[in-house]
Amino acid sequence: MKENAYYHDQQIVEFIGNPLIEALPPIEDPAKYPKRLMVLPDYSKDDRKKDPAWRLARLQRLSHIHIPTKEDSMLMLGISRCLRWSYVGRNPIPFKEVKTILENGGTEVTDALERYLTSSKAPIYGFPVLGVSGVGKTTSVENVLSLFPQVISHTTFRGIQFEKRTTGMA
Numbered sequence: 259m260k261e262n263a264y265y266h267d268q269q270i271v272e273f274i275g276n277p278l279i280e281a282l283p284p285i286e287d288p289a290k291y292p293k294r295l296m297v298l299p300d301y302s303k304d305d306r307k308k309d310p311a312w313r314l315a316r317l318q319r320l321s322h323i324h325i326p327t328k329e330d331s332m333l334m335l336g337i338s339r340c341l342r343w344s345y346v347g348r349n350p351i352p353f354k355e356v357k358t359i360l361e362n363g364g365t366e367v368t369d370a371l372e373r374y375l376t377s378s379k380a381p382i383y384g385f386p387v388l389g390v391s392g393v394g395k396t397t398s399v400e401n402v403l404s405l406f407p408q409v410i411s412h413t414t415f416r417g418i419q420f421e422k423r424t425t426g427m428a
Contacts, residue, residue, distance in 0.1 A: 260409040265416075270342075271365055272375065275356035277415040278345040283406065285338060291331040295401055297324035324394075324401055333387065334402045340383040341406070347380030355418060 265280040273279040286294075299319040306313075349356065353376050357367050387395050412420050 260411060261407045263410050263412045263415070271360070271371070272346050273342060274363060274365065275351060275359035275416075276345060276349040277351065277412055278348060279342050280415075281407075281410045281412065282338075282341060285342075288331050288335055291334045292326040294405060295324065295326040295330050295334065297322060297401065299323065324397060326401075330398050330402070333398055334405070336385050337399075337402050337406075340385065344381065344383050346375075347377065349375075350420070351415065351418060355416075359416060 263277065263281040265277065266282075266284045268274045268276075268280055299316075299322060305316070353372070356375065357372070360367050387399060389395050414420065
């Protein structure tokens with residue numbers, strides 16, 4: 259699903275002024291994850307009164323139920339962390355602009371912070387998801403990823419216009 263960027267204020271200094279991170283859903287309290295990760299089909303008590311063939315046909319919906327475990331919450335934390343920290347070194351905004359954003363927000367940009375934010379290192383973070391076959395690893399990862407926009411369209415960020423790029427086949 260594609261959506262236009264909506265930017266959220268950040269509290270972690272390395273995330274401030276980075277549109278890739280600021281456009282992600284805000285970091286939430288992990289206690290809210292189980293409710294957000296729960297997948298249940300709609301149900302009405304009136305369903306019990308329906309024709310048996312209709313009820314049997316709807317029974318297949320049970321295979322889509324997902325009851326989150328603490329591992330799902332850990333997965334949500336891990337994916338959120340990896341996305342954000344992988345984007346730190348990939349900020350499309352020039353550092354001069356980021357420095358202005360930070361200073362206007364009251365953050366002192368020390369030499370150490372500048373070196374860190376302008377480092378050519380842009381690691382990709384990850385972690386293993388281990389478990390025996392059939393326990394729901396892929397389902398859990400897909401469920402967590404469904405809470406993040408798959409494509410975010412950026413046009414302007416804090417008054418900075420993004421280039422419109424088009425790609426074509428030769």
